[in-house]
Each structure stands twice: as C-alpha cells, then as structure tokens.
Amino acid sequence: MTQQQLAEKVGIKFQQIQKYETGANRVSASRLWDIADSLEVPVSFFFEGIESESGAALTSENVPSDILGDKEALDLVRSYYAIPENQRRRLFELARVLSDVA
Secondary structure, three states: OOHHHHHHHHOOOHHHHHHHHHOOOOOOHHHHHHHHHHHOOOHHHHHOOOEOOOOOEOOHHHOOOOHHHOHHHHHHHHHHHHOOHHHHHHHHHHHHHHHHHO
C-alpha cells in the first residue's frame, strides 16, 4: 500500500503519513487506531518485538496497575500538562533519555 492510499483510507493528506513515518510528528492513539484499521492489523502489530535495554519485553507489568491513583503520579501529570507544549516535548525527550540510561 502506498502512502497516498493509506492517507486516503485514514482521511488525511499523504504528507502527514510521511511525517508520521519519519518521526517528524507523533501519532495519537486514535490516529494509530485508524491506521491499524486501514491496514487491517491490530494496534499491537506496531509494538511487536519492542524490548527494553534489559532485554525484557515492554509490558503493562512494568507500570503500576493504578498509576493515576497514585497522588504523586497524578500531580506529575497535571504539572506536565501545565507546561507549554514546546517545552513539554523537550521535557518528554529528556525523561526518555534518562529512563534509557537508568
């Protein structure tokens, strides 16, 4: 399937598909759902084989089951979304790098 064909099925312009593919733009959960539906694959298809640095597959077991029930986590999420978007992206990338070296 071409980028153009996928874009038509999803209902967006092919340039947006290119931006998703190159990582220039992030894919929202709902858009990922639309793409998976258009390709006739489950959303989990896009995450198959992803492993952490320790070699363990990334699963929900690595995250507490009630993460937003934790006051500290909820405060962190609220504070995060209070930050302007461009700074939030930079903070997210910093957190990603720090978690990779932890």
